[in-house]
Amino acid sequence: YHDGKRVRHSLHTRDERVARRKLKKLEGDLVTGELERKTTTPLAPFLEQFCAQLETVRTRKSYKNDISYLRTFFGPVTEALEPRSTVNHRFPGQKPVKVPDRLAHRHVHVRTLEQLTAGRIDDFLATRIREDGISAKTANRFREVLHVMFNYAIRQHGFRSPDRRFLNPVDAVPRRRVDDPRIRFLSLAEIGEQLEVLKDHPVIQAMVATYIYAGLRREEALWLTSRDVDLEGGMLRLCKKTVDGETWRPKTRRNRRVAISSALRGYLESFIRPTGCVWYFPSPRGKRWDPDNFSQTLREINRAAGLAWSCLDYRHTFGSHLARKGESLFKISELMGNSPEICRRHYAALVPEEMRDNDLGICYNGLVS
Template sequence: MACLKKRGTTYYAQYYVGKKQRRVSLKTDSYQVARAKLREIENRLAQGDDNPLPTKTPIADLLQAYAEHVRTHKTPKSAQADVYYLREMFGPVCDALKITSRTPSAKARKRKPKPGQDRRVRPPVVEAAFVEAITTADLSEFIDAKVRRTGIAPKTANRYREITCRMFNWATETGRIRLPQDKNPAAAVPRYKERAPEIRFLTLPQIDEQLHALRFKPQLQAMVATLIYAGLRREELLWLTMEDMDFRRGTSGGHGLIRIRAKTIGSRSWQPKTKRNRAVPISRALREHLDRYTPPASDHGWYFPSPYGTWWDPDNFSADLRDANKDAGLPWTCLDFRHTFGSQLAQNGVSLYKIATLLGNSPEICRRHYAALVPELISSEIDFGSPTACDQLLVI
């Protein structure tokens, strides 16, 4: 079906497609490598593939198509994150990866470099004439350089690998490219060993201190109380409307429910991070704070509107909370409040499955975050062996 030909020191594959003879360079002078490539060509020909050799796709074309794909199938925030990682890896080689605004945000201007990070030195991007020419070594060297020069965390380093791996998988599954030996180069990139997550949460006295510090800001106090006692994500809090707050006394033991659900308000749509609606019971402590809070007038019935009566931008809310806590000398953030909810439940003996359901997380994530808080409470429950009984059996 196919055979090797040698011209000078270079091997060629000769085969037929129908009655037409084709001869292509295998670009190697090694007989073993040439035989391996020839077997790949024969396998593809046996499957009825008239073009058994790897494709040659410009990197810009594939990145443009993939960026448009993720923006169509992912939320704007998630798609923006993927595009950022691709731009860092390959550079702004297409319109979809170009930065539309060159003015850095105030948050970016104030951000301090991480330990070991040198902003003056940028790691090189992954360069290749075609997508199919990108190797595992190219991707691994880029990620290693990123870790050395900018001090990114292992989790971030693995994120580069995961996004690139998904891009190659999508391109091959849709038939846009054919990789050499059908091997995804990103799949073989070594993963960095991620550290155990460092969970920061408030103790009961710290919760009282935090809420007391906001006593002169009633809306901000009610928002922080909701984050602490209901474990909501920041955007889940800011997307609450009057209809999402169910204060019926007969609901959930008499205190009510907070409904986290997808919605479209005006021209803006939103859905929970996990794409699943859920309801969180309102505790007695939270109900006391919400009973003292009166939602101000807003344009679309927001339960926690911005100072201008509109939807509160998450970054602006975090900045306001950070300023208020800075005045009080407190370091807590929205994520700390969410972890407080999960940590306090874990310490109270609530199962990790129930905590995951209330938080809208997977049980595995809750296990990584909160399992370490449980053993101290169940140490007495694992003592099921009786030394006395064992001694009696030995005597018998």
């Protein structure tokens, strides 16, 4: 009996002794749970449900990133994985252009989830590394997304791996070794040069100063509202919020506060904010900056001045100078909203043997709420 139903199973032998031995093994497999019926999980409808589930548990940016990995791996096999049209939001009259599928020859084509074996996953990653030059970190990210996908299939769809050794087929795919990252950050002279270049763009200058002196992620500054910036109390509040029906939350889903240093305060107080605008750093249209449009605008200004710094470089500047000053990696991780392990990989080599003076003049009494 299996699942309450009587099951007939051929032992493929006429020898009674062999038959008894096989029967004993089948009974043992049934007791241990290894004798399970095979499952068949059609890929397209499963992916549609999985993507819908991701949208409820991921931040908006993380969801978009996960969808991109799934689209690259499987191709546009379902509506949720269809390539989106691209329009520069600074030019709303621009005709939408459908993005071509440049990786069509790389997609893994399967009809059911059970056909996706560890070998096919590993072959895909090896090919992308060897022929397309993706990094080990990117390969591991593919692996992580697929691992989450199979876990969801096991929990919600009763998926059973054809390979009994691994409940989740991705467990059989080895992780690629990732070297400690090489980060870029600005020196004191370069900080001064960067902010001087932006003097004719006071809003962008104040934003870049916030990235440098508070270590915010790109979207964290773009989503700052008037209520999040407390100049009197000297704090920036980074927390979940809903504005005009659109919800945003920090990447790690943890609210935090960062102290406003004296160096940053001067920039926040110097630029004139439009009245009646909910956003602390509004775009020229008085709206919230689109992240890509902001980066493009900043890149154009910097390119004209012969600079090539990005928001990530500004954020690393904050963490790097803290580490060089001798602040603990745990404290840096709290201020930046990272895990201590990530901060270790980024900044451990910069921690001095002896304490140094604080070059950036930053207040380090930031709190985590």
